[in-house]
Amino acid sequence: MSWFQVRTDLALEARESIDGKENEVHGIKVEEEYDKDSDVHITKVIIETKNGAKAMGKPMGTYVTLEAPAMIEPEEDYHQEISDILAKEVRELLAEPEKEKSILVVGLGNRDVTADSLGPNVVDNLFINRHIVMEYGKVAYNCSRMHMVSSLVPGVMAKTGMESAEIIKGVIEQTSPDQVIVIDALAARSTKRLNRTIQITDTGIHPGSGVGNHRNALTMESLHVPVLAIGVPTVVDAATIVGDAIGEYPSALSELNNMYVTSKDVDFQVQQISHILCDALNKALDISVSC
Numbered sequence: 305m306s307w308f309q310v311r312t313d314l315a316l317e318a319r320e321s322i323d324g325k326e327n328e329v330h331g332i333k334v335e336e337e338y339d340k341d342s343d344v345h346i347t348k349v350i351i352e353t354k355n356g357a358k359a360m361g362k363p364m365g366t367y368v369t370l371e372a373p374a375m376i377e378p379e380e381d382y383h384q385e386i387s388d389i390l391a392k393e394v395r396e397l398l399a400e401p402e403k404e405k406s407i408l409v410v411g412l413g414n415r416d417v418t419a420d421s422l423g424p425n426v427v428d429n430l431f432i433n434r435h436i437v438m439e440y441g442k443v444a445y446n447c448s449r450m451h452m453v454s455s456l457v458p459g460v461m462a463k464t465g466m467e468s469a470e471i472i473k474g475v476i477e478q479t480s481p482d483q484v485i486v487i488d489a490l491a492a493r494s495t496k497r498l499n500r501t502i503q504i505t506d507t508g509i510h511p512g513s514g515v516g517n518h519r520n521a522l523t524m525e526s527l528h529v530p531v532l533a534i535g536v537p538t539v540v541d542a543a544t545i546v547g548d549a550i551g552e553y554p555s556a557l558s559e560l561n562n563m564y565v566t567s568k569d570v571d572f573q574v575q576q577i578s579h580i581l582c583d584a585l586n587k588a589l590d591i592s593v594s595c
Contacts, residue, residue, distance in 0.1 A: 311541050313490035314503055315349045315367035318360045321493075331356030342385040345371040346393070363523070365507030368393050375500050375580070376573050383580050390502060390584035397506045398483060398588070399530035405482035406434065406452040407589060408529075410472055410522075412488040412509075414460045418574060419538040419566040423487040425578035427455045431586045434479075451589045454479060469520035469527075476527055484531045486522055487581060489574075491564065492537030493544060498566070499573045502536050502581070509533035534585075536577050539564040 312318060319334065331353025337346040349367040351357050357364045370393070372386050395401045409430055411423030434454040436444050458464065458471040476484070486509050492498055508523030508531035523531055542563040567573060 311491055311544075312493040312537075313535060314369060314492055314497065314501065314537060315351075315360065315362050315505065316347050316369040316371075316501075316503070317493040317497075318362055319349050322359055332360065339389065342382070342389065343372065343374060344386060344389055346389070347371070363507040365505055366397060367507070368397065368504045370502040370504075371497065371500065372502075373496075373500055375502075375577065376567075378576065383576065384583070386502075387580050387584040387587065390504070390580070391587035393504055394485075394532070394534070394584060394588040397504055397532055399506075399532075402591070403482075404449050404451060404591065406454070406480065407483045407485060408472075408475065408479065408481035409453060409455045409485045409585065410468075410487065411455065411457045412468060412486060414463075415457070418571045419564075420489050422489040422536055422538060422574055422578055422581075424457045425574060426487045426581045426585070427457050429579065429582040430455055431589075449591055451591060453589055454481070467520050469522055472522065473527060476529060481529060484522070484527060484529050485585070486531060486533045488533065488535045489539070490535040490537040491539050491541065493540070495540050495545060497537055498540055499536065499538060499570070499577060502534065505533050506530070507533070509535070534581060536581070538570060538574065539566045541565075 319332065331351060333350040333352060335348040335350070339346065347369045349369070351360055351362060351364045354364070370386070370390060374382055375386060409427060411425070411427035413420040413423040415421050415424040430453065432453055432455055433445070433450070434452040437450070437452045442448065442450055456472065456475055458468040461467055464471065472484070488509055490503065492501065508521060510521045520526065542565050545565060
């Protein structure tokens with residue numbers, strides 16, 4: 305099976321791939337929590353050392369995964385519960401969460417490809433206020449404290465001729481945000497996590513890495529601003545699905561190694577998930593205090 309490479313953006317799945325050996329790997333800390341009322345399993349994977357990062361194939365940092373099996377169901381009350389939990393986790397990973405700051409939210413992905421349109425869809429419904437605060441001050445919202453939130457959808461290189469990182473760096477240079485939040489669609493190893501899992505990390509993101517399409521990283525090191533990444537897996541490697549079904553990975557599956565599968569109602573699910581993420585971000589970034 306040496307030809308076969310499992311592709312996943314989820315730190316939880318990377319940790320599972322070394323399951324049984326984690327006691328031998330120093331520098332990986334795992335914390336688990338289960339919210340029985342909302343049926344949400346929260347796993348926090350903390351990579352503390354270079355040795356741990358090498359074993360996981362991920363940068364050092366904190367990765368929080370929310371697994372909500374019923375997230376794809378059209379239940380608004382349940383979606384509110386998920387967004388409340390997600391907002392809490394986002395606040396905890398923000399750099400200096402109580403400090404009033406300027407925040408740039410970036411929606412990565414291709415708006416014209418449904419499984420890759422999560423980022424743009426989230427940004428479309430986000431509460432944006434930087435232009436109002438810059439023009440009229442916080443008095444426009446009758447608040448003494450609030451974050452200034454701006455957004456950007458850089459598109460894809462095939463349409464712009466530019467890397468997303470190049471566009472984002474230019475905007476950062478002009479607007480000087482204190483924090484960047486990046487939203488992107490991810491790739492998963494397991495079909496059970498498709499559109500049912502949310503990952504938050506303070507390490508930034510490497511766009512396209514889960515599907516083997518490596519682009520310039522969006523990290524603290526490359527952007528010189530703290531980067532929080534939020535993603536949901538919307539595709540799964542086709543070879544993984546077939547291999548799991550037959551219980552082996554013959555070399556014939558190599559023809560499927562660059563093919564990815566998504567759910568048949570992905571358009572509806574992406575819309576639902578985008579509203580959950582947007583609602584969570586609006587809650588997480590609200591530090592307003594009435595005058």
